[in-house]
Amino acid sequence: MDKDKIIFIKKFLYDLQTRFLKDLNLPISLKTFAEPRNKHNFKHICKLIDIIPELGYKGNLLDIGLGSGKQLFSIVQAKNYNFYSIEHPKMNELLKYNYFRNLIARFNIHLKRVDIVKSNLPYKDNFFDVVVFNNIIEHMQPGDVFSVLREIHRILRKDGILIVETPNIFSLVHRIKAVFGIDFGYDLGEAFINKRGYPSHIKEYSINEIKILLKNYGFRTDKLIMSQLQYGKPIIDAIVNIPVFFWPYARNTILVTAKKINML
Numbered sequence: 001m002d003k004d005k006i007i008f009i010k011k012f013l014y015d016l017q018t019r020f021l022k023d024l025n026l027p028i029s030l031k032t033f034a035e036p037r038n039k040h041n042f043k044h045i046c047k048l049i050d051i052i053p054e055l056g057y058k059g060n061l062l063d064i065g066l067g068s069g070k071q072l073f074s075i076v077q078a079k080n081y082n083f084y085s086i087e088h089p090k091m092n093e094l095l096k097y098n099y100f101r102n103l104i105a106r107f108n109i110h111l112k113r114v115d116i117v118k119s120n121l122p123y124k125d126n127f128f129d130v131v132v133f134n135n136i137i138e139h140m141q142p143g144d145v146f147s148v149l150r151e152i153h154r155i156l157r158k159d160g161i162l163i164v165e166t167p168n169i170f171s172l173v174h175r176i177k178a179v180f181g182i183d184f185g186y187d188l189g190e191a192f193i194n195k196r197g198y199p200s201h202i203k204e205y206s207i208n209e210i211k212i213l214l215k216n217y218g219f220r221t222d223k224l225i226m227s228q229l230q231y232g233k234p235i236i237d238a239i240v241n242i243p244v245f246f247w248p249y250a251r252n253t254i255l256v257t258a259k260k261i262n263m264l
Helices: 003-023 039-051 070-076 098-106 142-155 172-179 190-196 207-216 234-246
Strands: 059-064 081-087 110-113 128-134 156-167 219-227 253-260
Touching: 003 039, 003 070, 039 070, 039 156, 039 219, 039 253, 059 070, 059 142, 070 081, 070 128, 081 128, 128 142, 142 156, 142 207, 156 207, 172 234, 207 219, 207 253
Parallel strands: 059 081, 059 128, 081 110, 128 156
Antiparallel strands: 156 253, 219 253
16 A cells, blocks of 8 residues: 555544544543554554455455444555445444444445344355455354355355454463463353344464364465554553564464365
């Protein structure tokens, strides 16, 4: 990306995050995990944008899990695709705000409300050039991940790109927790699941597990990026950032790009 586009996206993310915190009645100064105004996290978003290929035509891109929109809205401003997104029917926190709905309309995002665990992906075979499937699989039962990967394989064109981002089970913080017998903080409460539609993290993955998953469901891993997204807690971030700089496999986020191959 050129410098002007990077500056524009950075300002856009700052404004979006500020509005997001206000809507949740949280202080604007609050630092949260993966908060995009942090330079480490913004660099990660730029890496994600850069690995999305430039095509010789206007292709189709699907983002599974719109969430706060910061990821897809950033991609929209840097890449030339027809943009589609899926969000869970129970995820209404942001969609009730006019500004968020206006952004979806402004960027011409074709949004569908689908529970991907209970329904097939509502698209034709071989329709998409790129599918972004980020920070979703850790919220799913492994058996449900398998069925969704089959569906992603179906809707991707031959040689289409799948981008998967997920927490690293072998991150430095997780390793420290394991030594001291501290729980990873998974929330499997049935009441929480019924209210929101999905639980907090059910299973996090290692790099090898991600590669095996992708291979088993018709994908060839092309690129692996390890990032250290910031926790928003200055003491923890300061302690962790130094060792993971030299030890990339202990960073807390795995970003993988994979290409569809003829299988399944």
